[in-house]
Amino acid sequence: DQQVKQNSPSLSVQEGRISILNCDYTNSMFDYFLWYKKYPAEGPTFLISISSIKDKNEDGRFTVFLNKSAKHLSLHIVPSQPGDSAVYFCAASAQGGSEKLVFGKGTKLTVNP
């Protein structure tokens, strides 16, 4: 039973445009959400996170939005750059539960020059 879902395996956008990556979760106990970026042959690297007490967190070109009622979060990248081409993983954890990050399957983003 997949608790964190990334329903789009891939996304292709033009350089300079907005990239929107989506993530849904089913476990209402999740209260901390993260995005990781992964390049081939490297480990995932932390990108941005958001706590359930917020609905938006911004860091430069990256913004994460959280809609708790819909159990949905999204990552916006504006403007997209070719160097952003990577696999993006959504992850979630639950305070007071086990200290485990549960990951989605990932979305491969390709930013075309």
Place this chain on the structure above:
Amino acid sequence: DAGITQSPRHKVTETGTPVTLRCHQTENHRYMYWYRQDPGHGLRLIHYSYGVKDTDKGEVSDGYSVSRSKTEDFLLTLESATSSQTSVYFCAIGLGLTEAFFGQGTRLTVV
């Protein structure tokens, strides 16, 4: 890098042989994790540790065991490797609940 070293980085082994992967950290983080990454499955948690000698199972723990005798080292053992355990294995460290930092990965091939 967050002070995580995985060894070996690549390994080819035969079905039925035992294999041990090592994760070493220099950050003194309490939590350590082993994940595997497979096409179509993303990152799946195998085992994790919340302190020396304190470990627990993840979602795909069958066929794997772990040990943590020191804060800095977390070992993943495949008792008898199978072809289904061919994968890329990632170790991660963290303070718990918030972001975890990943190693570079170990590519394991079981033939």
